[in-house]
Amino acid sequence: MGEIRHILSLSGGKDSAALAIYLRDRIPDMEYVFHDTGKExxxxxxxxxxLEAILGKSIHKSTVENGDFIGFDQLLxxxxxxxxxxxxxxxxxxxxxxxxxxxxxxxxxxNYVGLRADEDRTGYISHKPNIIPVYPFREDGLVKADIINILEESSLGMPPYTDWGRTRSGCFFCFYQQKIEWVRxxxxxxxxxxEAKAYEKPGKNATTTFYWCGDESLEELEKPERIERIKNDYEISKARKKANSSNKSLMNILGGTDDYESNEGCLICQL
Known part of the structure; x- marks a missing residue:
């Protein structure tokens, strides 16, 4: 076994991107990897x-096996x-x-992981004994405001999908999306x-149809009256959170990012 490798997994989210920038000059032999599903x-x-341009290094795309791309469609x-x-x-x-x-x-x-000091999330990264997780943000006491500052100072900024209301990285049909995110x-x-709607059909060995949103199909969700109700429910929920969250930042309340900061979701997809 050779020297110890330093590896940082990128999800396309703000925390792992900020961590890569934060550690760029501290760990010059860092390897960056992105697990490309083909459905980002x-x-x-x-x-x-x-981010590659800022780091000055290529990001390895990992979803290849024996020379073949193994993405969502192949595994489905x-x-x-x-x-x-x-x-x-x-x-x-x-x-x-x-x-x-x-x-x-x-x-x-x-394995460098972008969990922050202000969040209480845990999740499976890897249980292999040769992979040792490291949490620099937690060790150094960095919180969400620090991460945003790192991104802004680097000129990378927040992920552009946040401009239209998406709160997490991952596949465009991620089942952890809120209903309002499907509308957006x-x-x-x-x-x-x-494309996401086209996947909602009976499986080869199934007698029922699999939906992304539990028991509601995207065909139902996209009906004008349903979209209007989802938007209204979202505005009511946002107002309620604003009224009951005096200790939360304005960015969380108005940005609708509270669910993103919750324990739901897959760390390796979202950080």
């Missing part, structure tokens, strides 16, 4: 391209058309964790919404 938002690819066939959900997160396991562990192999490495996806990227 176009803004994510653009953001990572800009293996799972008989069964869409992933919070109860069956094969997407995280097969498109994030396995490629990550394959990239590292048996090498001993430090339809309004901003109607072609991607249609």
């Amino acid at each position: 938002l176009p803004e994510t690819y653009e953001y990572l391209g800009r 066939k293996v799972y008989g058309g069964m869409l992933p959900s919070n109860h069956r997160r094969w997407c995280t396991r097969m498109m994030k964790l396995k490629p990550f562990e394959r990239f590292i192999g048996s090498d001993k490495c430090y 996806l339809k309004e901003t990227h109607p072609n991607l919404f249609e």
Whole structure:
């Protein structure tokens, strides 16, 4: 076994991007890896391209096995058309964790994770004994305001998908999205919404249809009266949070980012 490797996984989210910039000059031999599912938002690819320029290093794309790209469409066939959900997160396991562990192999490495000092989240990154997690933001006491400051000072800024209300990185059809985010996806990227909707069909060995939003199909969700209700419910929820959250920052309240800061979701997809 050779020297210890230093590896930072990028999700396309603000925290891992800020961590990469934060550690750029501290750990010059850092390796950067992105687990490309082939179903990321176009803004994510653009953001990572800009980050590469700031880092001065290429970001390794890990979802390749024996020379073949193994992304969502290929794996969906293996799972008989069964869409992933919070109860069956094969997407995280097969498109994030396995490629990550394959990239590292048996090498001993430090895996740098962007969990902040102001959040109480835990999650499975890897249980392999040769992979040692490191949490620089927590160790140095950095909170959300510090992360935003790092991004702004570097000129990278926040991920561009936040401009239209998306609160998390990950596939454009991520099942952890809020209903309002599905509406915004339809309004901003109607072609991607249609692609997500096309996946909602009975699996090869299934008698029921798998939906991204639990028991509500995207065909139902996109009806004008349903969209109007989702928008109204979102505004009511936002107003309620604003009234009951005097200790929370204006950015969290108005930006609708409270769910992003919750314990739900996959760390390796979102940080």
